[in-house]
Amino acid sequence: MQNNKLYVGNLPWSMTNDTLREMFSQFGEITDAVVISDRMTGRSKGFGFVTFDNEESAGNAVRAMNEQEVEGRKIIVNVARPKEESRNGGGNSGFRPHRRSY
Numbered sequence: 001m002q003n004n005k006l007y008v009g010n011l012p013w014s015m016t017n018d019t020l021r022e023m024f025s026q027f028g029e030i031t032d033a034v035v036i037s038d039r040m041t042g043r044s045k046g047f048g049f050v051t052f053d054n055e056e057s058a059g060n061a062v063r064a065m066n067e068q069e070v071e072g073r074k075i076i077v078n079v080a081r082p083k084e085e086s087r088n089g090g091g092n093s094g095f096r097p098h099r100r101s102y
Helices: 017-027 055-065
Strands: 005-009 030-037 044-052 076-079
Touching: 005 017, 005 055, 017 030, 017 044, 017 055, 044 055, 055 076
Parallel strands: none
Antiparallel strands: 005 044, 005 076, 030 044
């Protein structure tokens, strides 16, 4: 498990990749910072990920930044967990009969 990648939730809607990187750069070298956006609208989904080059920097960032207020919102910072597969193996592999519209 990667303990140097952080989930950052409840971000202000104005947050960009650059401002996210800037906000966490005081804790160490960042290899990636991304605010997740909706594919259709391009608008922020209100969360993102910050990846540090080492676990110590990531741990310091979690302790210092979790529940801090940023632009009126209390952000959530913790170690990112891998995306879980759904019970049927993740995907639309289940049988779906064709539906006709009459």
